[in-house]
Amino acid sequence: MPSLFRRRGLMILLISFIILAALIGFSTRDRDSLTVPEKFLQDSIGWVQTIFHAPFQVADNTYQNIQNMLNVYEQNEALKNRLDEYKGLIQDNQQLEKDNAELRAALDKEESMKDYTPIHATVIARSSDRWFEQMTINRGEEHGIKKDMAVITSDGMVGKVQSAGAFHSNVQLLSGFDESNKISSYVVREGEDNVFGLIEGYDSESGRLLLEGIKLGEELEKGDVVISSGLGGVFPSDLRIGTVDEVQNDSTGLTKTAYIKPFADLFNINHVMVVDRDMDTVNTSEEGEEQ
Secondary structure, eight states: OHHHHHHHHHHHHHHHHHHHHHHHHHHHSOOSSOOHHHHHHHHHHHHHHHHHHHHHHHHHHHHHHHHHHHHHHHHHHHHHHHHHHHHHHHHHHHHHHHHHHHHHHHHHHHHTOOSEEEEEEEEEEEOSSSTTTEEEESOOGGGTOOTTOEEEOSSOEEEEEEEEOSSOEEEEEGGGOOTTSOEEEEEEOTTSOOEEEEEEEEETTTTEEEEEEEETTOOOOTTOEEEEOOTTSSSOSSOEEEEEEEEEEOTTSSEEEEEEEESSOTTSOOEEEEEEEOSOOOOOGGGOOOO
8 A cells, every 4th residue: 555655656756757847848949939827927027026126226226326426525525625725826826926026126125225224024913903003023123123213115115113022023004103203205306306394194094194394385296206305313215105196285374285105005015124224314403303
């Protein structure tokens, strides 16, 4: 009995192998079309693959998009940093060119100074509460700086030393001058005698210096050059101050007041020269005391 069941099992297994081999042979042979079961099986597998593939494809695309966005962001940040670096280099180069031009002009100016010795200095600060009136330079008594020395740029006079420390000094700008600070000056007229006057103040609204005490009979032209006279005993002579811009009779009607446009830019100063005067001059009571 057991042998009968054993033979039947072997027969079933053998038949199954034969059927499987036949199906394999049938499916692998060249045919123009599939059978209905094969089509159903193929489509079923295809749909299952599509269903499982779609989420993975979406996830993969999303990941790739995120990676691309991160790469673009990183590249954008790198380009911004490079651009900022280039801007900084351009600004530094422009500032260096400006400083170089100022220093070259200062050296050229120094060569023309025969009666006094210039002390080169750099502006390191402007007064926060009196921005338009004071500044600090990196030279002091140890460098030969003294109170009331004239301070100039290559363009012209900008002020005077208000106080001198050992290594730094405060400079009072022309824009902070008033009646207590006077500069004896000449208006240079072509083909005629110079006209004397005193720089005694600054008109903040127009940005012009006030040249007071001009005699009524003197005729000044717009553009006439104003220089220091050297008669006050403090400032050297021939320091360029500015040009005549406008002339008016003063309130007393006895003298004229000239509005002087400064040669130097009083609000954009980086390098200056402090004038150490070697040549003595005389004081004249008739033409006023220079402070």
